[in-house]
Amino acid sequence: MKRLLLLAIAPVLVFNSCKKGCTDPLAMNYDVNAKKENNSCTYPVVEQDEPLLIIKLKFDSTQTRLDNFGQPATMPAGNSAQSPVFHGMSAHYIELAQSSITQLGNGEIIFTGEETNVGGSNAVDFSQAIVKGNEEVFLELPLSSISPDTYNWLRVSLTYQNYDIKFKANGFDLTGRLASFVGFNTYISDYTINSQSVAVNANKLQGYWGFETLGNVTEGQAPATTVPNPLSATSPVPAGSCVVTGEFDAPFTITGNETESITMTLSLSTNNSFEWSDDNQNGIYEPLDGDTVVDMGLRGLEMIISQ
Secondary structure, eight states: OOOOOOOOOOOEEOOOOOOSOEEOTTSSSEETTOEEETTEEEOOOEEOOOOEEEEEEEEETTSOOBOTTSSBOOOOTTEEEEOOEEEEEEEEEEEEESSTTOOTTSSEEEEEOOEEOTTSSOEEEGGGOOEEOTTOEEEEEEGGGSOSEEEEEEEEEEEEEEEEEEEEETTEEEEEEEEEEOSSEEEEEEEESSSOEEEEEEEEETTEEEEEETTEEEEEEOSBOOOOOTTTTTSOOOTTOOEEEEEEEEEEEEOSOOOSOEEEEEEEEOTTOEEEEOTTOSSSOOGGGTOEEEEOOOOOEEEEEEO
């Protein structure tokens, strides 16, 4: 296990010393930087950037909806749910795990966000959180900084979500923006939901949310957050941590000799991830008529690997 520093890597161009350029019969142009050796053209040597692991986020409302144990979830009696339209998300911790018995923290930790104790107890520092949208790059790090090994699982601690939900109030069908804090503990100085800023200056435990519609803001606390972990029996995660666990389709192997960058897309299930107690069982979120939020956890993690 190790904590990694992210490196800013600049390309380095290394040129051969060349005489007058020459024309390559396989090329369509004249290269002034090339030189003639043994009846062929020798071109400048370009050293590429160091290969990276590029991590992106993806929000998928069609992905399987899982429960806390990583099994397909059924809707509890009396509840309804919808798939929000996501605008942004943040993660605080990413770990590669070798096997199903690799305990949390004993794998290869490739990212840990900033923390603070300004609010009293240790907490995620939201002011320094990385928030990214769908298909955006969340993180880049050199592949050489990851220990060579074969990894079968990935753990991601999610901390923040920002999305639109549909609801009904006073007979009108409306849309509102919700900011949801699902990390173990988050110090929030202030945050912007859509256009409205909310001052907090305190720690907030998992489940705190702010909701904005028509310029008005409401704050609340969800009683539960689903955290899918198929390894609950062998590698449990602490309650309230929001560490979502997913299995690679094929083992993810780092040899230490990689020459090309690898893109790892973290596909997160947003399938009916916003769940409420539906007072009249009509499937419509009506907060003014007794409906209350019960869960807003992500519903599964899959990894898509490409080069």
